[in-house]
Amino acid sequence: MSGTKTVSKKCVSCKNTSEHVVWKEPHGPQIGTIFSRTKMLGMKKYYLICPVCSTVERELTREQVDAMKNN
Ligand SMILES: [Zn+2]
Secondary structure: OOOOOEEEEEOOOOOOEEEEEEEEEOOOOOOOOHHHHHHHHHHOEEEEEOOOOOOEEEEEOHHHHHHHOOO
16 A cells, blocks of 8 residues: 555564554544535544554554654
8 A cells, every 4th residue: 555654663562563554543424514524634543553463552643643754
């Protein structure tokens, strides 16, 4: 998948250091007015998923995800 962000970190569950996948979880319906869609963007949640044991480790803030783009 192109555009999929990963973060190299140590898993708290299986202790493997691997490329964790950043998973976006949109909340609510994807349809509506421009105003409500803009609100939806702010409600997206991000998680890191371990590719070894599939543990969903934690929730990321939008700011943390944006910071990764600068790497
Ligand atoms: Zn793991």
